[in-house]
Amino acid sequence: MNTTPVIEILAVGNELLNAGVQDTNTFWLCRLFTRLGGRVRRAVLLPDDEEAIAAEVKASVLRAADAVVVTGGLGPTADDVTVSGVARATGAPLRLNEEALRMVRERYDALAAKGVVSAGGINPAREKMAWLPAGAVPLANPAGTAPGVLMKAGRTSLVCLPGVPQEMQAIVETSLHDFLAEVFTGGRFIERRLIVDCNDESLLDPLFRRVAADYPGVAVKARAGLFAETPRLEVFLSVTAGGGEGEGDAEEALEKAAADLQRLLAEAGFGA
């Protein structure tokens, strides 16, 4: 059993690449999946280009990611092409999804009742948001009009979420809850940070290498700052522990590796 789900993230929008907007969804999702015990293997920013989206999703499915999470490009306008890109990648034809249509209609009716939009009901642009790949399930969007999309392609779960951060987060925290509970079965990302009284990575590298060789499951990573700005350096040791028998072992290896590194640093004359 694969206890560490492997995730790939795809953020779509011309504005992310022409610096009209700084993508923050990727970071938010990386933090979420890491905390849940998953491993984000890659994250990609792409323009509003159906072909590029289709190629990227197809590659993720071929790499057998456990989940591919796409943000952006779900709206009613012609430049929103994420769902058609996913349909193209998976070969699942777009169909009018009755449940999604109901969700969209209800949202616009409610917005019209509050006077936020001039009229409720459906028009062609609104209906577009209910055309989903065959077999997909819509995810209710409590903060906007475009439903999210959940579907399977091979062993990979594909999740499409809106690009507006509040809508993306609202779907994750409500409609996507059951899916996340199913995929992330209690694993954890555990990290220990050592602050070393030395800012010269070139002197510390032999020690890092030794610990990394002794504990293959433990990632050892120094984070460099700017020389002279700080006389210290941070070293992170981390493991991703699956939610099962192996978890205690992984945590034990992490603690031993941290203790070993601390001892090696002390022997070399560096406080940590």
Add this chain to the structure above:
Amino acid sequence: MNTTPVIEILAVGNELLNAGVQDTNTFWLCRLFTRLGGRVRRAVLLPDDEEAIAAEVKASVLRAADAVVVTGGLGPTADDVTVSGVARATGAPLRLNEEALRMVRERYDALAAKGVVSAGGINPAREKMAWLPAGAVPLANPAGTAPGVLMKAGRTSLVCLPGVPQEMQAIVETSLHDFLAEVFTGGRFIERRLIVDCNDESLLDPLFRRVAADYPGVAVKARAGLFAETPRLEVFLSVTAGGGEGEGDAEEALEKAAADLQRLLAEAGFGA
């Protein structure tokens, strides 16, 4: 002549994907290249994994990007594998580059003279930063110790920069200046923003489609906010104009498209 350079960005570091650090280099570079008249086609975050870096760089070269800019993974420690990933992607063997070695030595000697590091000179970890792919040119780093790297692979220029933002920016603004002047020959990204007194994209979509169809070179993109939070919506029309004869035409098309959209919006009863 291709007057709009196509750029791909690659940001490397486990900490970017496990949310230890939020990547800001990509946004900074997207803004720079867009302002210079380039088009950033995609941006990828990858872990410190030589094979993944090599595969991504190879794919960028096969897509014939004009430039691939990689940030992160240039340091002295074992987890810094960007340069070996690039070597693997291009087939250029790693060689000790004498100019890079001189740069690294000079930086450590200067840091030692200021008391920032305990000793100057070269050790194996420091020397590692001077092993570059054959044919590569080192880029002096005024803010750190790892030189940047510039090389060609087919028609693609590969640029490797450190992940520490101040070092990355310092190299771009000094050592990379001539390269940028050569690649970006005066093109411009021009954008017009219309603020529409309507927050319902589904009503505006037919107008956007009409303008987009009339002006194929002009990108029309609505940026949705949260319903009810604002009664307005932003629409961006943009062109990337090459630095040559076509520039005036592109700008003229943009102005005409913006005027047309404003007229269509007014006819439909929306202020803009």
